[in-house]
Amino acid sequence: MTASNREWIKLWPEGAPLAQGNGDEDTPAIMAYPVNETGRGAVIVCPGGGYGMRAGHEGEPIALWLNSIGINAYVLRYRVAPYQYPCALSDVQRAVRYVRHHAVDWGVRGDKIAVLGFSAGGHLTASAGTLYDMGNPEADDPIDRQSCRPDAILPCYPVITGQPPYHHAGSMYNLLGENPDPKLIELMSCERQVTPDTPPTFLWHTADDAAVPVENALLFASALSKNKVPFDLHVYQNGRHGLGLAEEDPHVANWTTVCGLWLERQQF
Template identity: 80%
Template structure:
């Protein structure tokens, strides 16, 4: 999913939970994009792709933009269909634990680990922001002793709900299969999982997004507001789904500037 010569770092060198083979698609991994400055927070990037693939333009270019504002980044290769829930969520949880565990050696502030994702990757981002744990202190693997709670989340034109009328059907089917359990649909509709402990959130969307309706962002923002969670919400008048950095649209492209200021406010 990248043209970079950088190497992937396997999150489970001895094999990931529920792995069905040994190809790259069976091996969750992160690719590091460090910066020279030490002690900054880091952001893990989750490309979108409807839980069926991972879009190139929502991976490495985003990490390089984060580097340009002095923030270390990691692109996550999480598992997609035919893998189902909870594989992708377990992968991003492991990525947060991994980066936090190795923060000292990586020159990163382990108390400032953010997650940023697009579309279905935005759903994954909102999912880890609402479904995390403090780690297992008795785990044999020291990485599993780390908390997987992010310190900030940035869902970009995200899938939030898995319930009609505003859900993205393809993402839901890839994540849960053809006959999803109604309880899982409810549990994985992120707007239902927000609590006062949900991390500070930066959301952006376009008002006329035909792929994932803007109501997804509204649902999540409303839940954040009800729970008094700090958030930024930015809705642009027009723009197709999947814009990434939106370099061809000077108006929407301002999301990176505003997000950079927000990350500075969060002390990343």
């Protein structure tokens, strides 16, 4: 089954917070890629695109790979420019809550919900793993009563920091606008938001990434290490930015094998 045979599931059927219209780009949604096996975990996939678009090759192909190793997947259509912070973060948090709320009905383990993302989607993934809440037990909407803390995060060649010299200026501009408040830049520098409660993390990057410096992954890994958060870090010697599954590069394509083994270790 391909995306053309699937339907988007709106995360807020009555309209998302801060929505500026009711078109597709105003409507955060997930597309489900379930597996025919109950009791398995789920991964929410956040394609990259500099917070200005969402790259197709970092969406459905990733979901189908996850299906091939027995894991449920949900591709997230999160809001991008002209939408700015906090919209995308709100969207991924809602996606985690939404899947967790429906876990029993969907045959998914509610205690094994991860977020995986690429580039700017990797920043969104790291943000989901560092900026979360445990839900509002008094909320009228039962979905908002759920925790939005992922049980694992998987940032792939991620944008991590908002701080020069390693920040990705285009992503930060789309996310925060021109001349953002320094406090907001600090908040969106994921390496500065890691705590001992940050979820277990799988990271990969290429050492010669010319668009998003590998220091982004290294900064995040260093923060995880300092906080004694379990993590895997894989840095490949060569590879352009935006490889996705990296099928054209047998060396980098190995990331899916080691990632699958890591997810198995996390009992997904």
